[in-house]
Amino acid sequence: MALIPTHLPILMYHQVLPKTHPDFAKHIAIDPDDFRNHIQTLKNLGWKFKTVDQYFSEPAEVKVAILTFDDCASSFFDFGLPVIEEFGIKVSVFPIQNMTTHREYHNLSKDGVRGLTEDELKHIANLGHELGSHAQSHRNLHTIPFEEVTTELTESKAWLESITGKPVNTVCYPIGGIDQDIVELASKLGFKNGLSIFKCSLQVLPADRMKLRRVDIKHHTVGDKFLSAIGPFYGFRRFLTRPFRSKYRVDMRHPSFQ
Numbered sequence: 001m002a003l004i005p006t007h008l009p010i011l012m013y014h015q016v017l018p019k020t021h022p023d024f025a026k027h028i029a030i031d032p033d034d035f036r037n038h039i040q041t042l043k044n045l046g047w048k049f050k051t052v053d054q055y056f057s058e059p060a061e062v063k064v065a066i067l068t069f070d071d072c073a074s075s076f077f078d079f080g081l082p083v084i085e086e087f088g089i090k091v092s093v094f095p096i097q098n099m100t101t102h103r104e105y106h107n108l109s110k111d112g113v114r115g116l117t118e119d120e121l122k123h124i125a126n127l128g129h130e131l132g133s134h135a136q137s138h139r140n141l142h143t144i145p146f147e148e149v150t151t152e153l154t155e156s157k158a159w160l161e162s163i164t165g166k167p168v169n170t171v172c173y174p175i176g177g178i179d180q181d182i183v184e185l186a187s188k189l190g191f192k193n194g195l196s197i198f199k200c201s202l203q204v205l206p207a208d209r210m211k212l213r214r215v216d217i218k219h220h221t222v223g224d225k226f227l228s229a230i231g232p233f234y235g236f237r238r239f240l241t242r243p244f245r246s247k248y249r250v251d252m253r254h255p256s257f258q
Contacts (some may be wrong), residue, residue: 005202007232010052010066011038012197014213015073015113016080019219023112030258032079039067039087041226049089051130052170052193054256056209065230068093068195068214070134070172073099073113077120085127093124094134094172094195097156118163125164132170133157133191142147142178146256149182153189169193181254183210196250201234211250 014028016035024031030038030227042049055064067084069076072093084091098105116124125131135141135152144152153171154217160168169192174180176197186194187210194210201215215229228234 003106006205007201008064008203009070009201009230010212010214011217013067014071015075017075017207021112026111028218030217030219032083035080036083038226039089051092053092054090054132056193068165068252069093071096071108073115075113077116090128092130092132092170094132095121096134096138097136097159107138112220116241123165130170131160131164131168132172133168134172135174140175141173141182142179142254144252146181149209150185153186157189178211178250179252179254180250181257183250199233201230
């Protein structure tokens with residue numbers, strides 16, 4: 001196990017929408033121009049871009065940033081993907097299965113975005129971007145019966161693999177719902193990488209591979225705030241205190257087993 005944390009900024013985006021969009025304020029969104037500036041800033045500072053799975057499969061470069069997109073929906077396809085393709089980089093995206101299959105999903109405004117179609121998801125995968133599981137219904141996995149957690153992860157993984165024809169190796173736990181049993185289950189189901197919403201750009205590898213920390217990007221994370229966010233000391237206090245804060249305890253059991 002590494003004794004010194006690795007500086008690996010994994011940026012957590014959600015929707016990419018113009019600030020003028022009538023539903024911009026209803027989402028965790030960033031304007032396409034600000035998003036473009038983020039990528040350009042990272043490139044100017046010498047960062048290379050990989051998907052989550054690429055990073056762990058080909059960990060050659062030292063200075064790597066990873067762009068991830070939770071709740072990946074039509075806003076990504078319409079406004080985010082064109083910017084990404086401008087730069088020729090690869091990213092990791094996490095669609096909610098039920099958004100695409102027109103079933104019930106939770107904790108996300110339905111205004112101004114729609115679920116990506118399976119053809120759009122296949123197109124994203126064919127461009128070389130990573131598709132990862134964000135479960136089926138976007139519920140907090142720590143608060144639902146464990147048998148439903150199993151279904152959520154198993155079915156969403158199989159669904160994406162049927163679309164891409166490739167293994168789905170990364171899971172993004174919805175709303176940060178995570179505990180010891182969920183992490184162990186994800187590993188047993190064949191996931192190799194897991195994304196939390198713990199806020200930090202420092203990773204203790206390989207121990208953190210199934211509960212990776214991320215840099216939380218909001219509409220106001222621009223300019224100096226963005227530079228601070230991608231720096232090695234972002235969330236350093238959280239990094240030090242997380243083991244002592246109950247909301248960040250990964251080692252707790254799922255309520256089904258308490």
